[in-house]
Amino acid sequence: MSALLEVQDIHTYIGQFHILEGVSLAANEGEVTVMLGRNGAGKTTTLRSILGLTPPRSGSIRFAGKEIGGLPTYSVAQLGIGYVPEDRGIFTDLTVEENLKIAERAKGDLDRKADLVFGLFPDLKRLYRLKGGQLSGGQQQMLAMARALVPDNRLLLIDEPTKGLAPVIVEKVMETIHQLKETVTVLLVEQNFFVASDIGDRCYILDVGRTVHTGAMADLERDEALVQRYLGAVA
Amino acid sequence: MQPLSSWLKARWPWLAVLACLTLAPAFLNKxxxxxxxxxxxxxxxxxxxxxxxxxxxxxxxxxxxxxxxxxxxxxxxxxxxxxxxxxxxxxxxxxxxxxxxxxxxxxxxxxxxxxxxxxxxxxxxxxxxxxxxxxxxxxxxxxxxxxxxxxxxxxxxxxxxxxxxxxxxxxxxxxxxxxxxxxxxxxxxxxxxxxxxxxxxxxxxxxxxxxxxxxxxxxxxxxxxxxxxxxxxxxxxxxxxxxxxxxxxxxxxxxxxxxxxxxxxxxxxxxxxxxxxxxxxxxxxxxLVFGLIFVALVMFFPWGIVGTLRQRPLRGLAQWIKRLSRGAGQKAS
Incomplete structure (x- = not known):
C-alpha cells in the first residue's frame, strides 16, 4: 500500500488565526481514511488546505508523488481530487443534469461514468431535470458525491456527509462510500465515530489543529479511553 | 430536429413581436x-x-x-x-x-x-x-x-x-x-x-x-x-x-x-x-417622477419585471393590494 496523499506538518492560518498547527496524515490508495475530531479541531480546514482554498503557510502536501502545496484550487482539482463539501456544494440554479455535466473534465465523462454514477445513485435519474435547490438534503448529498465521480478522480475528500441527514439516509450514504472504495481512494471527515468506524480502514484524530493519533480503525475501536479523551464519544 | 410546427408554437410570441418590429416603419413616423x-x-x-x-x-x-x-x-x-x-x-x-x-x-x-x-x-x-x-x-x-x-x-x-x-x-x-x-x-x-x-x-x-x-x-x-x-x-x-x-x-x-x-x-x-x-x-x-416609478417597480417586482413574472405571476401586486386594503380596513375600524 502506497500513500496516494501525504500531508506533512502543515500550518494554516485564516486571517490572523493559527488554525492548523501541524497536521500530518496519509491516505493509502484504495482505502477509506477517516479524520475524526471535535468541532473546531481543524478537519474541514485540513481538507480546504489540501485543495488550496486555504493554502497552508508551511508544510508539504504530496499527491501521487507530486507536491501540490501552493497550487491554485482548480489545478489541484484537475490532478484528480474531488471534493464533497459539508454544505454539499450543489449549484442550486442548475439542474441535476447540469450539476453533473459541469463536473466533466473531458468531453463525454458523464456518458462514460453513467453506469457507475447511476448504479450508485439510481434516484438521480428520476430527479434529472430538477434544479439543485429543489432537492432534499439527502438527495443533494447523493448529487454531490455523484458529481465528484463524474471526472476521473483518484481521491475524494468527503466532509461530514451525514450531517443533518435522517438515520436511514445516513446508512445509505455510508453504504455508498463503502462501495466507492472499489473505484477511488477516500479521505472522509466524520464526527460520528460509530458511523465512521464501520467503513474506515485507517483513522487520524485531530485536536486543536494537530494530529494527535494515527492508527488502524479497528484498533481505535478497542481503545475506549482514547475515544473518550478526544472525541468524547457517547457510548 | 423538432418539427417546424412545434418550433413555431413555442416561439410564436417572439415571432409576433419581431414581425411587429419589422413592420413598424410602415406605421411609425421618423x-x-x-x-x-x-x-x-x-x-x-x-x-x-x-x-x-x-x-x-x-x-x-x-x-x-x-x-x-x-x-x-x-x-x-x-x-x-x-x-x-x-x-x-x-x-x-x-x-x-x-x-x-x-x-x-x-x-x-x-x-x-x-x-x-x-x-x-x-x-x-x-x-x-x-x-x-x-x-x-x-x-x-x-x-x-x-x-x-x-x-x-x-x-x-x-x-x-x-x-x-x-x-x-x-x-x-x-x-x-x-x-x-x-x-x-x-x-x-x-x-x-x-x-x-x-x-x-x-x-x-x-x-x-x-x-x-x-x-x-x-x-x-x-x-x-x-x-x-x-x-x-x-x-x-x-x-x-x-x-x-x-x-x-x-x-x-x-x-x-x-x-x-x-x-x-x-x-x-x-x-x-x-x-x-x-x-x-x-x-x-x-x-423625480421616474424615481418614484422606479421605487414602485422594485417594490412590486423585486426580481425585475421578467424575473418576477417568471417566479410568481402578479402575486406580488395582488399581495400588495390585499395588504393595502387590509390597512385601510384597520384604519376604518
Missing part, C-alpha cells in the same frame, strides 16, 4: 423610429451588462467605459482619420476586448463591491481623459466630437428606415449571441461561479479566466452598442463615458430582471420610452 433605434442600442448595452451582473455575478460600476470607447473609436476614426466604416468595426471589437482583458486582469484580484469601486475609478479616468482640454485637438475636449460623417446609405436622418433595420438586426443578432453564450457549457460555468466561486474552483475551473472571458464578451457587446450610438447621434461626447451611462445599464437590468436577457431589453424600452413621455409631461423634473 421621431418614433428614432426613439426605437435608441431603445435597440440601449437594449444591447443592457444585455451586455446582464451577462456580467445577471449571469456571472460581477458587479461593475464602470460599464460606460466600454460603451463610450466604442463611440469614441467611431468618432476618432471616421471623423479624425476618415477611415471607411467597415475598417472601424474590427477596431471597435478589438478595443472592447482589449479593455475587457485589461480591466479583468487588473481588477479581478478583488471581489464584489471592491471590484465595483475599481471599475468605477477606471471609467472615471477614461471619462476625465475624454473631457480633458489637452486632448481637445483629437477628442474635442468636453464638447466631444460632433458631425461624425456617416455613409449616406445609412444616414440616421435621411435614411432612418435603413438605420432602424440595422439597429433592429443588431439587437436581434446580439440577443441570440448572448443567449447562445448563456446556454453553452461556458454559460453554465458562469452561473456556477455566480453561485459560488470556491465550488467552481474545486471542480477544476479556473474561475479567474472565465471571469475575464465574460468581461471581454460583455465589453465587446457594449462597445458595439456605443459605436452604433455614435453613428446614430453623429457624435461622441464625454457623456457616453460618464457614470450616468453605467447607471442606465444598471437600472435597465434591474427593472427588466437580472439574469433573464430579455428583461434588460424590456428595461431599455421602459427607460427610454417612459423617459421620453415623462419628459414631455413633467418637463425638467421628470427624473
Amino acid at each position: 421621431f418614433y423610429l428614432g426613439l426605437m433605434v435608441q431603445v435597440f442600442i440601449l437594449a444591447v448595452f443592457a444585455l451586455s451588462y446582464d451577462l456580467l451582473m445577471g449571469y456571472s455575478g460581477i458587479l461593475s460600476f464602470g460599464h460606460a467605459m466600454f460603451f463610450g470607447s466604442g463611440a469614441y473609436v467611431v468618432g476618432l476614426l471616421l471623423k479624425g482619420a476618415a477611415w471607411p466604416l467597415y475598417a472601424v468595426l474590427p477596431v471597435i471589437i478589438a478595443t472592447g476586448a482589449l479593455m475587457g482583458v485589461l480591466v479583468g486582469i487588473v481588477t479581478l484580484r478583488v471581489r464584489g463591491v471592491y471590484f465595483a469601486m475599481i471599475t468605477l475609478a477606471f471609467a472615471e479616468v477614461i471619462y476625465i481623459l475624454s473631457a480633458s482640454s489637452q486632448l481637445r485637438p483629437w477628442t474635442g475636449g468636453d464638447e466631444g466630437l460632433h458631425g461624425i460623417p456617416v455613409p449616406a446609405w445609412m444616414s440616421p436622418t435621411a435614411e432612418r428606415v435603413t438605420f432602424y433595420y440595422i439597429s433592429l438586426s443588431f439587437l436581434v443578432l446580439m440577443y441570440f449571441l448572448a443567449r447562445r453564450i448563456v446556454n453553452s457549457p461556458t454559460g453554465r460555468v458562469l452561473i456556477a461561479i455566480r453561485e459560488n466561486e470556491a465550488r467552481a474552483a474545486t471542480i477544476g475551473y479556473n474561475v479567474f479566466w472565465y471571469k475575464v472571458l465574460i468581461i471581454v464578451i460583455s465589453g465587446v457587446l457594449a462597445a458595439l452598442a456605443g459605436g452604433l450610438n455614435a453613428l446614430y447621434f453623429r457624435n461622441a461626447t464625454p457623456e457616453v463615458l460618464g457614470v450616468g451611462r453605467t447607471i442606465d445599464a444598471l437600472l435597465m437590468t434591474i427593472i427588466g430582471g437580472m439574469g433573464t436577457l430579455i428583461g434588460p431589453v424590456l428595461g431599455a424600452v421602459v427607460i427610454r420610452v417612459l423617459g421620453n413621455y415623462l419628459a414631455d409631461w413633467f418637463g425638467p423634473r421628470w427624473p
Whole structure:
C-alpha cells in the first residue's frame, strides 16, 4: 500500500488565526481514511488546505508523488481530487443534469461514468431535470458525491456527509462510500465515530489543529479511553 | 430536429413581436423610429451588462467605459482619420476586448463591491481623459466630437428606415449571441461561479479566466452598442463615458430582471420610452417622477419585471393590494 496523499506538518492560518498547527496524515490508495475530531479541531480546514482554498503557510502536501502545496484550487482539482463539501456544494440554479455535466473534465465523462454514477445513485435519474435547490438534503448529498465521480478522480475528500441527514439516509450514504472504495481512494471527515468506524480502514484524530493519533480503525475501536479523551464519544 | 410546427408554437410570441418590429416603419413616423433605434442600442448595452451582473455575478460600476470607447473609436476614426466604416468595426471589437482583458486582469484580484469601486475609478479616468482640454485637438475636449460623417446609405436622418433595420438586426443578432453564450457549457460555468466561486474552483475551473472571458464578451457587446450610438447621434461626447451611462445599464437590468436577457431589453424600452413621455409631461423634473416609478417597480417586482413574472405571476401586486386594503380596513375600524 502506497500513500496516494501525504500531508506533512502543515500550518494554516485564516486571517490572523493559527488554525492548523501541524497536521500530518496519509491516505493509502484504495482505502477509506477517516479524520475524526471535535468541532473546531481543524478537519474541514485540513481538507480546504489540501485543495488550496486555504493554502497552508508551511508544510508539504504530496499527491501521487507530486507536491501540490501552493497550487491554485482548480489545478489541484484537475490532478484528480474531488471534493464533497459539508454544505454539499450543489449549484442550486442548475439542474441535476447540469450539476453533473459541469463536473466533466473531458468531453463525454458523464456518458462514460453513467453506469457507475447511476448504479450508485439510481434516484438521480428520476430527479434529472430538477434544479439543485429543489432537492432534499439527502438527495443533494447523493448529487454531490455523484458529481465528484463524474471526472476521473483518484481521491475524494468527503466532509461530514451525514450531517443533518435522517438515520436511514445516513446508512445509505455510508453504504455508498463503502462501495466507492472499489473505484477511488477516500479521505472522509466524520464526527460520528460509530458511523465512521464501520467503513474506515485507517483513522487520524485531530485536536486543536494537530494530529494527535494515527492508527488502524479497528484498533481505535478497542481503545475506549482514547475515544473518550478526544472525541468524547457517547457510548 | 423538432418539427417546424412545434418550433413555431413555442416561439410564436417572439415571432409576433419581431414581425411587429419589422413592420413598424410602415406605421411609425421618423421621431418614433428614432426613439426605437435608441431603445435597440440601449437594449444591447443592457444585455451586455446582464451577462456580467445577471449571469456571472460581477458587479461593475464602470460599464460606460466600454460603451463610450466604442463611440469614441467611431468618432476618432471616421471623423479624425476618415477611415471607411467597415475598417472601424474590427477596431471597435478589438478595443472592447482589449479593455475587457485589461480591466479583468487588473481588477479581478478583488471581489464584489471592491471590484465595483475599481471599475468605477477606471471609467472615471477614461471619462476625465475624454473631457480633458489637452486632448481637445483629437477628442474635442468636453464638447466631444460632433458631425461624425456617416455613409449616406445609412444616414440616421435621411435614411432612418435603413438605420432602424440595422439597429433592429443588431439587437436581434446580439440577443441570440448572448443567449447562445448563456446556454453553452461556458454559460453554465458562469452561473456556477455566480453561485459560488470556491465550488467552481474545486471542480477544476479556473474561475479567474472565465471571469475575464465574460468581461471581454460583455465589453465587446457594449462597445458595439456605443459605436452604433455614435453613428446614430453623429457624435461622441464625454457623456457616453460618464457614470450616468453605467447607471442606465444598471437600472435597465434591474427593472427588466437580472439574469433573464430579455428583461434588460424590456428595461431599455421602459427607460427610454417612459423617459421620453415623462419628459414631455413633467418637463425638467421628470427624473423625480421616474424615481418614484422606479421605487414602485422594485417594490412590486423585486426580481425585475421578467424575473418576477417568471417566479410568481402578479402575486406580488395582488399581495400588495390585499395588504393595502387590509390597512385601510384597520384604519376604518
